[in-house]
Amino acid sequence: MSSAAPGGSSKVIPVxxxxxxxxxxxxxxxxxxAVPAPITLxxxxxxxxxxxxxxxPPDFAIIRPGNxxxxxxxxxxxxxxxxxxxxxxxxxxxxxxxxxxxxxxxGKAGEFRATPVGARDWGVIDLDESxxxxxxxxxxxxDAPLVRDRLRLELLLPALAFSLLLHAVMLLVTYxxxxxxxxxxxxxxxxxxxxxxxSRLDPPPEPPEPPPVVxxxxxxxxxxxxDKKKVNTATKGDTGKxxxxxxxxxxxxxxxxxxxxxxxxxxxxVAFMKAxxxxxxxxxxxxxVRTSLGKFTGLPGPRKAGGxxxxxxxxxxxxxxxxxxxxxxxxxxxxxxGGGDVDGDFVSQGKIDTGKTRPGGTGGTGSGxxxxxxxxxxxxxxxFGGLTKEEIDKVVKSRAGLIKxxxxxxxxxxxxxxxxxVVGFSIAPEGQVTRQKVDSGKSTLRNAAVEDxxxxxxxxxxxxxxxxxxxxYPFIFSQG
Numbered sequence: 001m002s003s004a005a006p007g008g009s010s011k012v013i014p015v016x017x018x019x020x021x022x023x024x025x026x027x028x029x030x031x032x033x034a035v036p037a038p039i040t041l042x043x044x045x046x047x048x049x050x051x052x053x054x055x056x057p058p059d060f061a062i063i064r065p066g067n068x069x070x071x072x073x074x075x076x077x078x079x080x081x082x083x084x085x086x087x088x089x090x091x092x093x094x095x096x097x098x099x100x101x102x103x104x105x106x107g108k109a110g111e112f113r114a115t116p117v118g119a120r121d122w123g124v125i126d127l128d129e130s131x132x133x134x135x136x137x138x139x140x141x142x143d144a145p146l147v148r149d150r151l152r153l154e155l156l157l158p159a160l161a162f163s164l165l166l167h168a169v170m171l172l173v174t175y176x177x178x179x180x181x182x183x184x185x186x187x188x189x190x191x192x193x194x195x196x197x198x199s200r201l202d203p204p205p206e207p208p209e210p211p212p213v214v215x216x217x218x219x220x221x222x223x224x225x226x227d228k229k230k231v232n233t234a235t236k237g238d239t240g241k242x243x244x245x246x247x248x249x250x251x252x253x254x255x256x257x258x259x260x261x262x263x264x265x266x267x268x269x270v271a272f273m274k275a276x277x278x279x280x281x282x283x284x285x286x287x288x289v290r291t292s293l294g295k296f297t298g299l300p301g302p303r304k305a306g307g308x309x310x311x312x313x314x315x316x317x318x319x320x321x322x323x324x325x326x327x328x329x330x331x332x333x334x335x336x337x338g339g340g341d342v343d344g345d346f347v348s349q350g351k352i353d354t355g356k357t358r359p360g361g362t363g364g365t366g367s368g369x370x371x372x373x374x375x376x377x378x379x380x381x382x383x384f385g386g387l388t389k390e391e392i393d394k395v396v397k398s399r400a401g402l403i404k405x406x407x408x409x410x411x412x413x414x415x416x417x418x419x420x421x422v423v424g425f426s427i428a429p430e431g432q433v434t435r436q437k438v439d440s441g442k443s444t445l446r447n448a449a450v451e452d453x454x455x456x457x458x459x460x461x462x463x464x465x466x467x468x469x470x471x472x473y474p475f476i477f478s479q480g
Contacts, residue, residue, distance in 0.1 A: 015119045015139040017070060019063065021049040022134040034142055036065035041127070041135075049135075054128040062125075062135060066116055072123070072137075073114040079131065082123030084115060091125055092465060129464060371415065371479040373408035375400065378420075378474035385427065386466030396473060399457045406453030407477045419445035421475045423458055431463040445477060 016034040020027050029049055031039070040047045042059040055077055063070050072082070080091045095113045122138035267273045380392055411417050421443050425436035436458045438451050445451070454475065 014142045016142050017063070018138055018140045019048070020136045021051070022136055024132055032140070036070065038064040039137075051127065051133055054133060056127070063117070063137060068116060069119075070117050071114050072117045072121075073112055074125065076111045077128055079126035079129060080124050080134065082121070082125065084117065084121050084123075086120070091123075371411055373404055373411050374478045374480045375404045375407060376476040376478075378476060380471055380473045382424070382471040383469050384471065385469030387427070387463060387469055391464060391466075392471060392473075395461050395463050396458075399461065402457050403454055403475065406450050406457070409453075410447055410450050411479055414447070416479070417445075417447060417450075418478045419443070419447075419476075421445045421451065421454060421477065422472055423454060423475070424470070424472045425458050425461075426470050427463050427468045429465060429468040431465045431468075433459050433461050433463075439472065442472075442474070450477070 014034075016032055017036075017039075018030070018032045019039050020031070021029040031048060038061040039049070040059045040061050041049050041051050041056060043050060043053065044059055047059055056075065061073065063072055065071070074082075074091055074095050076092075076095050078091050078095070082089055082091060082094065094115075095111075098113060117137075119139045123136070125135045125137075127133040127135060269275065271277075377393070377397070380389055380396075384392060407417075422439040423436060424439050426434050428434045436455050438455065443451075458473075
């Protein structure tokens with residue numbers, strides 16, 4: 001395919017089709033083809049772009065070669081913008097005004113519409129109403145080769161010939177003036193360097209063994225070594241230095257450690273290797289730091305309703321609420337007994353007598369239970385315009401989790417909160433919500449925080465662009 005150059009020039013610029021697959025604003029694949037061929041979408045590996053099911057036919061050819069270029073095929077479920085013949089059009093309106101599927105008895109457009117596209121056309125097409133999967137197409141010029149005519153080749157050949165001639169002259173000069181007699185290399189002539197390397201690899205000769213000593217002279221050193229008592233000798237500090245100089249006898253330190261002559265040097269006295277820190281580390285290594293796993297098994301169990309705690313005294317304790325109102329400790333005397341096993345130790349109502357003359361009563365097992373939010377929807381009413389009740393329910397229920405979070409947050413603060421909330425909102429022809437409010441006459445929830453949170457979620461809804469409408473939508477909040 002080709003197009004005319006700008007400014008009315010007759011020069012033809014060759015172009016090629018470029019198509020990109022975009023997912024959530026990120027380019028996942030880019031395809032350019034100079035030779036006409038169809039661009040297909042589907043779940044098969046043979047498709048040009050592999051996409052999930054978006055209600056299109058298998059291996060759907062969104063762009064295919066035609067008699068005069070390419071043919072773009074769009075469906076009624078697509079959205080986006082195309083630029084055809086210098087005019088920008090919305091995909092949804094373009095398909096509704098006439099499609100290849102023809103018109104039914106009511107005059108509605110078909111499900112598909114095809115149109116030819118040329119070198120100046122482009123478009124960004126949403127494959128479904130969510131807008132997550134998009135196709136971008138345009139026509140781009142074909143890159144010309146680096147050397148494409150005889151003039152450029154004639155300019156390149158002399159430069160290449162001069163470079164080869166220059167390298168040849170440099171090699172000739174190098175070998176011509178080379179002194180063959182001076183073959184010395186660092187650090188000297190080659191023969192000396194070789195002998196040095198060979199001799200360095202030879203191991204040093206072993207010292208000769210001393211001749212054996214016989215007679216009384218041999219027994220004297222042995223007796224002296226037997227009579228001599230082995231003691232540790234200090235080798236560090238001022239006493240060690242003075243002993244090494246011969247100024248005084250080397251001090252005897254009973255806590256000194258004998259160090260073999262081939263032992264590695266001690267680590268530097270820095271950071272953890274200081275004397276005081278090393279002593280702490282040595283103590284830790286010699287201490288049994290194992291612990292019992294029983295410390296980690298006393299975790300709170302599932303919550304359940306409390307029972308009555310009976311004691312030998314005159315008092316009784318009852319855990320009468322799911323939240324637990326008693327204490328896990330024993331009651332004394334005339335005071336009430338323990339209310340149950342709860343996460344925190346709460347003292348029940350009434351003064352506890354801590355006298356030691358009466359035995360204590362044991363409480364029940366009452367504990368608190370968190371209420372779970374439940375959200376249901378009623379039947380929507382109002383003027384739906386071009387939308388159906390199913391389409392409205394589908395869009396509203398897409399934010400059911402966020403609406404449930406609005407109610408759960410306030411239910412944690414206010415026990416027993418529940419009721420009905422009716423929200424009225426208007427839908428613009430383009431699909432966005434323009435006005436939303438709570439119908440106080442039909443609502444029984446009466447919680448401003450939940451109402452404001454739900455209204456914010458309703459304002460973010462996006463419906464299909466089918467003419468708009470006015471909707472009253474009920475929500476029923478309860479706890480389970």
